[in-house]
Amino acid sequence: MTTATAVSTDIVPSFIEDSWWAPDQQVLDSGNSTRVRDASTGEVLAVVCTAGLDIGAAVRFARSTGQAELGKLTFHERALKLKELAQFLNGHREPLYELSARTGATRGDSMVDIDGGIGVLFTFGSKGRRELPNSQVIVDGPAENLSKDGSFLGTHIYTRIPGAAVQINAFNFPVWGMLEKLAPAFLSGVPTIVKPATPTGYLTAAVVKLIVQSNILPKGSLQLISGPARDLLDHLDYRDLVAFTGSASTANHLRSHSNVMHGGVRFSSETDSLNAAILGPDAVPGTPEFEAFIRSLVTEVTVKAGQKCTGIRRTIVPKALVQDVVDAARARIEERVTLGDPRAEGVTMGALASLEQLEGVRDAVRELMSSGGELALGSLEAPPVTRADGTVGPADGGAFMAPVLLTWDDVEAGALHSVEAFGPVASVIGYDNPAHAVHLAALGSGSLVATVCTNDPAVARELVIGIAAHHGRVLMLNREDARSSTGHGSPVPHLTHGGPGRAGGGEELGGMRSVLHHMQRTALQGSPNMLTAVTGIWHTGADRNFDGVHPFRKNLAELRIGDAVRSDLRQVTLEDITAFAETTGDKFYAHTNEEAAAANPFFPGIVAHGYLLLSWAAGLFVDPAPGPVLANYGLENLRFLTPVAAGDSIRVTLTAKRITPRETDEYGEVAWDAVLTNQSDEIVATYDVLTLVEK
Missing domain, CATH: 3.10.129.10 (Hotdog Thioesterase)
Incomplete structure (x- = not known):
């Protein structure tokens, strides 16, 4: 691989083969680099470049050194390291918050990303010790007797896959996106190669620097590629796993790679989806459910500037309540949302991650409007914002966009259910009856999450059973859990995160389910003594x-x-x-x-x-x-x-x-x-x- 150079603060480095790597100046001068900018000011923050990086060496290092070092540890020992790492990162959050503000994230946004990621480490550190054996083999279910005299048994075991877990992450959660994949992979004993998105990858690199400084994880268990890695899948085979988060189009492109199609690379994706929130017919203005629904809608449109794969894109409400929902959302936004630089006091909604992302969202809204959507709230014009110094004025190069709500006369318009504006944008559409609401939700062709907001058990049952097979997660929201609920857009490590169809068809998190995702289940047959020797569990008939x-x-x-x-x-x-x-x-x-x-x-x-x-x-x-x-x-x-x-x-x-x-x-x-x-x-x-x- 290219000889490592002294890492400049202006270059986002990679961490490969247990050392930091950055391109030399000649490579940077050749123009093979990308400038990364502050989302609020447009100021150039760093340069990203991977020209000359030996990606094949990273894969080989993971399969050799990473596998060997992690293989020395039991599940419990790995779990304790995750807990130790969580405690270490917990003590270094403030500089990460400051860096996160440059991505356009408010303090609250940063807590979701940074604290949420650290929380995943804590969760898997705890669950690993409580739910897994202190060994390296997981037994799946009781043994089956395959002979009359009990001398021949069968069972199933899980052992870690022998390659690398390649994790390709999106720009919107540069910390949580990495840690929520790293935790189960590490616990299973599989080394990670993380490839963050370029616009915010400098924050991911900062976390990796802290992890390396902590010296908690074994050598080879984590490597970082900062920048393009177009030939990454060329180096993978059936021993390896790819976990992708991002757009459906990119996921489909990666899924069509020959090493995935024919070479046996395990591929899992979590992609954009047109998530829905359904308001029950009983949840009229004045009810606790209506108020909780409006709070959820405004939160999902404004947190992370709407840049969430789990954000609400389609708000499905009784036809007679469309205007009530728009009016209530407008009132809450006007009362509670202050748009501007996250470093300014009082700002509650920051910028999109980049100017390119801003233009992409505007283009998507234009397409929605040309297909029948009407602006009910907001505009595509650059909004006035609160600057870092507290003054209010033009965005001055920042990627700011005010919240947008669209309404539709044709609630079955194709674009409404297929075009996603990945920003602070949602549509409010009316349904005739619960069966019609189920039909509209299903038009999204598979989503990560939906909310059903009602206090009527019969309506809840009809809606949930109707939409469940189209969604990876359903939140039932009513007056009883409105305060305790983690919210529509918040995956939790205990439950699976993913969804069918357009949402990618994969599953992440879900406690031990995501650990097993990094392992191979093998049917094991043999005598009771041999099964006992391999599994570490005594089987009936053994000595x-x-x-x-x-x-x-x-x-x-x-x-x-x-x-x-x-x-x-x-x-x-x-x-x-x-x-x-x-x-x-x-x-x-x-x-x-x-x-x-x-x-x-x-x-x-x-x-x-x-x-x-x-x-x-x-x-x-x-x-x-x-x-x-x-x-x-x-x-x-x-x-x-x-x-x-x-x-x-x-x-x-x-x-x-x-x-x-x-x-x-x-x-x-x-x-x-x-x-x-x-x-x-x-x-x-x-x-x-x-x-x-x-x-």
Whole structure:
């Protein structure tokens, strides 16, 4: 690759092969560079150029060094690094806010982007430790018995893909866009190559600089390409993954690349869409729902200057309420929205990211107007704005645009449902009835998100079921959640972010779903011992270790998968059953009425309570003296299989099934396979006992 040079503050650098890279002056003088400007003033901030950058070397470094370093860590160790990184970035937000203002973002916009991105790191750091094993393999579901004697089993496992996660991001969220993809990729153990959009990539580069300075992430786990990377997909194959956020046209172009079409590159996209917000017929002016709807509409038109892939583009309301919605939105905008340079006090709406973006939005509005849309609010003229010094006047080279609302006589006009103005623009259109509203929402051909605002459960059900298959997410907004809702345009890391059709057909976030997106699910067949060896989970039929030492006397350093204990038999008497019924109050007839119990097709007569058997089982396997086992914190997968009558006996066999040390505590979790059998070795009950055990 090109020799790294000293990084100039005027050049947005790349971070490749664990070092910063920038083109030499001769390359810059050749004209192969792009100037990046302050969105509010037009001032040149930096130069972006990748001429001479060896992208193939970045891919090779990710597959080799990145994979090797991340492969040394378990899921829990990676999760802790995400938490540590989140804490580090949390302490360096102020300089990022200052830099973010140059993108046209207000303080509130910047918090959505920067704090939101850091929040994703915190979330995956927490969920990774709570929901994943402290290992490198995820088992998907219980094992399937594939033979009569239990010697041949099948299951499914997830292991990380062996290549790189190439993440191509849009200009509107330069921090969140990177971190929301980095977190699940890192947690899965797959190295990231991030390629931000040029207009705001300098903010992404600033975050990467902080990450590198923190020295928290392993070598090769994050690389940055600042600028064009037209041959990036040429270097990828079936081992790699591309996660794209941006326009539908660019996504379709990338999806048609031969390495995606024929080479097996995994491709996921999250693209622009004509998201809808539907106002229920009950939500008339004066209701809490109407007020919440107007707040949501104005927020989505003005936050990030409307530059959100999740923004409301089509406001679908009862036909009689179109003018009411426009008037209420106008009043709220006039009262609460101050357009100008984000560095000026009192400004609540900033500029678009660039003059090119501004012209693109204006062109889209012109197309909408030529297709039947009428301006109900705003204009395409340059608005007066509040400058950084507090004065009000012309934009002076800034990419400013006032909020625009359009209305339509023809609510099924093709452009209305196909042309997106990616800025502070929305259309307000009227529907006849809920079925018509569903029809109009579906004309968007697939969207990321829709809001249904109503307090009528029947209307909510009709609208949601009608539009759900056309959307990746639906927010149900009413008076009960108006204050607590995260909002129409705010994806959360716990839930998937994506949508069908025009929206790209992909899914991001969604908790562990996005981690598994970076992994390969493989069907695994073999003997119980071999499945146990690969998965780290004891499988029925695998060897047990009855070494004479009760496994409850072993700490985590001594305990091994398969360590087991088998109890003696204990006989159940009718007196035991009756006493348990009297003590607990559980006098269900199967335990107290011989005639009624015998008439039940499941019981031979009076039978012991299932919870009596569980209580006895604990007494049969527990070692009572103080020791490494600190606490019992629950049961999982409990099933009662064979009834136990008076005169029968039970015993329990307890086997260490799964051992999960906690990285930050002096104890870990152990899941024990518990099997209750009767005097004839028939299985009475099966379940997992969960305990906390000292390291």
